[in-house]
Amino acid sequence: MSKKILLLSSVIFLSSCAATNISELGDKFLDLINPSDAATEQADLGGEETLVAVDEYSDATITEIEKLKSMSDGALIERAIAKGIDFELDADGNLIDRDKLIEDLVENSEALAALIDEFTNNGGTFILYFSYDDSEIDEESTRIIIDHANFMQDNPSLRLRLEGHADERGTREYNLALGENRALSVKEVLSLYNLDDRIVVISYGEELPILVGSNEMAWEENRRVEFSYY
Amino acid sequence: MKYFKFILLFYILLSFSANALLEVNILKSKEAAFPIVIAPFEIISDSSENIDIAKIIRDDLNRSGQFNALSSDALVGNQIDFDFWKEHKKDAVVFGKVEQISPRVYNVYIYIYDVFSEKSLYQKKITVSKTGFRRMAHFLSDKIHYVLLGQKGSFNTRLSYVTVTDEDDRGRTYRLQISDSDGFNPQTVVRSANPILSPAWSKDQKKLAYVSFKNNRSEVFIITPFMKTIPVKLPRFDGIASSPSWHPNGENIALTISKKGNKDIYLYNLKSEKLKRLTTNLSIDTEASFSPDGKSIAFTSNRTGQVQVYIKNLKTGKISRATFEGSYNAKAVFSPDGRDLALIHRVGKDYRVALLDIASRDLTVMTRNKSDESPYFSPNGGMIIFSTNRDNMGILSIISLHNNQIVELLQKTGEVREPTWSNYSN
Known part of the structure; x- marks a missing residue:
């Protein structure tokens, strides 16, 4: 049963889809991206198999293992497919090695968490800053967002939450709208890579400042979009 | 801080019950x-x-x-x-x-x-x-x-506002509260670990609409205070829903809903549960507020690139710009006689309460604060309550339109924001 091949080919198919779309974008973004990278890196992923002894897992991981153990075969299979993890079924369609799949799932989420951590370099959250009463994406921000687009394409199981924020100046309701526009501007760039379905946009306006204060420093910190992968 | 000393010099302390607001008279006009x-x-x-x-x-x-x-x-x-x-x-x-x-x-x-x-x-x-x-x-x-x-006072009325406190057991806590017009008898209507925004009384004072982030996004709810009913959630599309304003008939609510990224003002009918779109501009349209006769709404829009206040006549559909002075005017509310708007006006780097005579377009800045928010008229039109920032904390402030005297209501701990004034009790 070669689900693995099927999954891999679908990954390559997805990547090539993305490649086509990127080439259709026109001159503006062509110099900023290298679509061929995505496919090769994806092919390498999951190739290695290492077994980690249970006593080496962190408490959080042990909790996750317990959670996975309590799940039905069907739910595990669903999750494995979503994560692009290989598994084997017998002739009746039952899971052959349940424990192995759980181990693979744990390993996968640990690897993914480490990958997100490394990519965002900030505990899994990346922050993009904006100017006063502005939701425009400048060229530098566009480059950064394209890095994120590539990262998402390399890791098809990842989803992204874009959280728009504003500084305290101006009215709360207007800032709520402004925060959403900021997150939507980021999404618009990511949409060019067909990532829409994996992105959620929300706005907190000025309600959750990073830095409390009525000065330029605090305002700069708070005009932002937070990228959270999950 | 100089300003703080100034407040201390003039303060009149009321005996206050737990959590009640205390009154500080900072600018007494002669x-x-x-x-x-x-x-x-x-x-x-x-x-x-x-x-x-x-x-x-x-x-x-x-x-x-x-x-x-x-x-x-x-x-x-x-x-x-x-x-x-x-x-x-x-x-x-x-x-x-x-x-x-x-x-x-x-x-x-x-x-x-x-x-x-x-x-x-x-x-x-x-x-x-x-x-x-x-x-x-x-x-x-x-x-x-x-x-x-020979004119009615606005005292036997109620305020509603949002408080934010950092509590040992709960952490940051948001409360939608109702109090008497002097800040006494505060009672909590909604408590949440997530932000609460934009409380709005229905004209008969039976209901409050507000914005809650309890589902990790902004949504509009209606609650009947102290009736122990579950808040009713108003519809939203794929983005924010916020900024409720009651039509005087109590049956319709104007609110801002984002659809495919476009934030417009919609009218929601509580009986038919139907939505009607009131603005269609691609820019931000928000902060709708009904005129006392229910025939028009004032709202905030950045359609010209600047944030300004507009008035839409709901019968003719005509939208006209109301504010022309300054580059930022927002959150306008009508005076009870419908002639003026109270709004937030930017002066340099400061955001202050201002009064706009709609017909003559005369704009009067009412305070010298740095960061005022949410002005709202007393039901007799004689006062405006608003929140302002003192040492990174929101406090309530009441300005008399008779002589511009300002009285501040302070809470013992935490901050108070977004006040609205109820209509007269029956």
Whole structure:
């Protein structure tokens, strides 16, 4: 049963889809991206198999293992497919090695968490800053967002939450709208890579400042979009 | 800080119950306030407990900016020394007594005399239970206001606002609260670990609409305070839903909903549960507020690239720009007579409450604060309540439109924001 091949080919198919779309974008973004990278890196992923002894897992991981153990075969299979993890079924369609799949799932989420951590370099959250009463994406921000687009394409199981924020100046309701526009501007760039379905946009306006204060420093910190992968 | 010292110098501390707002009078205007005396009420009672009715009334009347209400050293009884009050330039004398008739029930008598004609202007006996004392005092304030000025006061009314506190056991806590018009008797309607925004009273005061992030996104809810009912959620599409404003008929609510990224104002009918789109511009349209007759809405839009206030006539569909001065005008609300808008106006780097005469387009900046928010008229149109920032904390502030006097209401801990004023109680 070669689900693995099927999954891999679908990954390559997805990547090539993305490649086509990127080439259709026109001159503006062509110099900023290298679509061929995505496919090769994806092919390498999951190739290695290492077994980690249970006593080496962190408490959080042990909790996750317990959670996975309590799940039905069907739910595990669903999750494995979503994560692009290989598994084997017998002739009746039952899971052959349940424990192995759980181990693979744990390993996968640990690897993914480490990958997100490394990519965002900030505990899994990346922050993009904006100017006063502005939701425009400048060229530098566009480059950064394209890095994120590539990262998402390399890791098809990842989803992204874009959280728009504003500084305290101006009215709360207007800032709520402004925060959403900021997150939507980021999404618009990511949409060019067909990532829409994996992105959620929300706005907190000025309600959750990073830095409390009525000065330029605090305002700069708070005009932002937070990228959270999950 | 200089400013803070200034506040301390002028403060008048009310005895305050737990969590009640305390009143700080920071800018007392001398001009054209009606000079009156409100003598201490005579207490005829066995119980030691008493609520200073005269003080509640004095504070109410002084807060309006219309009166300069002072106390007297001695009780004023049936023998009124009119010459003495003439000499001290008092135009009216108010006094009264509280008579306990059973453990829980009292008779309260009030008398208002004109000093120059030496005639009685008003007298009344009210029977009230112990718990109704404050309410009754506000009712009497409204009476005095009416008897002496010929215009209703705004005292027997309620405020609603949002408080934010950092608590040991709960962490950051948001509360939607209701209090008397002087900040006393605060009661929590909604408590949440997530932000609460934009409370709005229905005109009959039976319902409050507000924005909650309890589902980790902004959504509009309607609650019937103290009825223990589950808040009703209004519809949204794929983005924010926020900024509710009640139509005076209580059946329709204007709100901002984002659809495919476009934020527009919609009208939601609570009976038919249908939505009607009121604005279609691709820019941000938000902060709708109904005119008192329900025929038009004021709203904020950045359609020209600047943030400005517009008025839409709901019958003709015509949208006209209302603000022309400055690069940022937002969060406008209509005055009860529909002639003015109170709004937030940017002056340099500061955001201040301003009053706009809609017809003449005259704009008057009302404060010298750095960061004012959410102005709202008292139901008689004589005052504007708003929140402002002091040391990174929101506090409530009331400005008298009679003489621009400002009174601040402080909370013991945490911050208070986004006040709205209820209509008159029935």
